[in-house]
Amino acid sequence: MGANAPRRAKIPESAIRRLSFYHRHLRDLQALGVATISSREIARVYGLEPFQVRKDLSYFGSFGRRGRGYAVSRLRQRLGLILGLDSEWRMALVGAGNIGMAIFRYQEYRRLGFRIAAVFDADPDKVGRELEHGITVEPMERIGPAVGEQDIRIGIVAVPPEAAQNAVDALTAAGITAILSFPGGQVLVPKDVALRRVSLEADLAALSYFLANK
Amino acid sequence: MGANAPRRAKIPESAIRRLSFYHRHLRDLQALGVATISSREIARVYGLEPFQVRKDLSYFGSFGRRGRGYAVSRLRQRLGLILGLDSEWRMALVGAGNIGMAIFRYQEYRRLGFRIAAVFDADPDKVGRELEHGITVEPMERIGPAVGEQDIRIGIVAVPPEAAQNAVDALTAAGITAILSFPGGQVLVPKDVALRRVSLEADLAALSYFLANK
Known part of the structure; x- marks a missing residue:
């Protein structure tokens, strides 16, 4: 893990599962050429509260800026790294x-x-x-x-x-x-x-x- | 829910899932004629800590007595009722x-x-x-x-x-x-x-x- 994403001891499994969904959605967005996305938009896709999405992402440090959304490619890359989804x-x-x-x-x-x-x-x-x-x-x-x-x-x-x-x-x-x-x-x-x-x-x-x- | 099992607002989904496993195990024990079981024994079956089992059960009120274990048939019945597993x-x-x-x-x-x-x-x-x-x-x-x-x-x-x-x-x-x-x-x-x-x-x-x- 990078210096900006301090490792925490206990990440709820439910958060890990949701993060894998976000990762999949981000991959689709990246393929469609979408550059940024808000926590509200991610939340809407999965019927969650935006707070939940921000909280899930916060377990790994801060990825986005309030009001400016997340950079799709960077967020996807970070989630892939964290979840181990960038290796086969x-x-x-x-x-x-x-x-x-x-x-x-x-x-x-x-x-x-x-x-x-x-x-x-x-x-x-x-x-x-x-x-x-x-x-x-x-x-x-x-x-x-x-x-x-x-x-x-x-x-x-x-x-x-x-x-x-x-x-x-x-x-x-x-x-x-x-x-x-x-x-x-x-x-x-x-x-x-x-x-x-x-x-x-x-x-x-x-x-x-x-x-x-x- | 009965008067002895006060309804709590937020039971983690992971607890609900584990409770359904306990319910299944208790059903098997009941079929085998086992009368009582300890949280330690339930925990061992699922590779959990006894503390975890007691905590899961405590969301619904108190079922057992410390040191005496749980009555299998009663616990199974209560879990079935709580989880809605006694209806088709x-x-x-x-x-x-x-x-x-x-x-x-x-x-x-x-x-x-x-x-x-x-x-x-x-x-x-x-x-x-x-x-x-x-x-x-x-x-x-x-x-x-x-x-x-x-x-x-x-x-x-x-x-x-x-x-x-x-x-x-x-x-x-x-x-x-x-x-x-x-x-x-x-x-x-x-x-x-x-x-x-x-x-x-x-x-x-x-x-x-x-x-x-x-």
């Missing part, structure tokens, strides 16, 4: 079933510099299957060697809940410290590993909480 | 493409009382397609009538970004106030509508932030 991240996908294949086909994350470099599955029937982008489903034993050979840094786990711990163990044993996990249930990781859970159930629970309490 | 929520899925069908097939949310009651798509080729659970893909014009007929309360949007606003508009026009949206980009909703965005990109950005700053 190679990812290993474990699980070539329904969810795994939906993730693989989705590919929108590619625009942000995330690339699935290898796909693994424990099912011998799936191993050897040729996917798009020149990728072939490999057996679980290949996780260790592949991570080193291909400089893979992020793991995505899309296996049934009962296979989740095995998948996570194989990734962490290979040196992966950042994992996105889809299955529910108990999964333990070493202290230095970031495990994020994607959970449709949790998202739906947040909506049912909203409906039950409004 | 009928949902409309808009978009029968790759993502939409992965969501439809996943069905884990059914165990929590969420049920996709109707599926809609703008593509005439998809309309009329018969899915599992006796559901047929319907045209977009059917959203309004179907929401009323089937008491649908939640909308899931899984369409391409350029079609997202149309899908959201059709749902809100039909009276839906809770929407889970998968496509990226700009989507505007009325003030009284809760729009949650599921974003693999945002999840990956949180991991790249972790990797770039650790």
